[in-house]
Amino acid sequence: MVQLSDQLQDLSIRAKKTEDVIDAAAARNKKRLQIQRDAMTSAMESRRAKADKAVTEAQADVRSRTEELRTAVDSHFATVRAKAAEHRAERDRRSAERYAERAENDATVAVDFALYALDQADYAIIEAAVARVDADELAAQS
Numbered sequence: 001m002v003q004l005s006d007q008l009q010d011l012s013i014r015a016k017k018t019e020d021v022i023d024a025a026a027a028r029n030k031k032r033l034q035i036q037r038d039a040m041t042s043a044m045e046s047r048r049a050k051a052d053k054a055v056t057e058a059q060a061d062v063r064s065r066t067e068e069l070r071t072a073v074d075s076h077f078a079t080v081r082a083k084a085a086e087h088r089a090e091r092d093r094r095s096a097e098r099y100a101e102r103a104e105n106d107a108t109v110a111v112d113f114a115l116y117a118l119d120q121a122d123y124a125i126i127e128a129a130v131a132r133v134d135a136d137e138l139a140a141q142s
Contacts, residue, residue: 004104007111014118021122025129033133037126044119051112058105 021040024032 004107004111007108007115011111011114011118014115018118018122018125021125025125025132028129028133028136030130030133033126033129037123037130040119040123040126044116044123047112047116047119051116054109054112058109 021033021036024036
């Protein structure tokens with residue numbers, strides 16, 4: 001799993017790329033915009049594939065963890081009844097650990113989604129800028 005700090009660094013890099021796209025759009029640099037659009041198309045396809053893979057892995061992980069949890073709970077309850085106080089403390093720790101893992105996974109998915117949304121925004125900006133440059137060139141020819 002990718003660390004949250006690595007994802008945030010990726011997000012920072014992507015935000016800088018978005019600024020570059022906006023600068024190119026403002027400068028109406030058609031060639032630069034077309035290059036960026038082609039790069040964004042490739043990046044979006046790659047990120048979409050990564051997101052699909054992450055979803056598939058997460059689903060398999062959930063199934064596996066669910067089965068592991070069922071097995072662990074079934075075998076554990078026989079000895080737990082004699083140690084109720086100890087069990088509550090252990091359960092609280094495990095519950096906190098599971099919650100922390102779920103929260104970290106949620107953050108990872110949210111950052112992946114934010115990166116994907118930035119890819120979509122970059123592509124839309126580039127597409128709009130290229131369309132404007134094309135329209136201006138056609139208007140100048142008339």
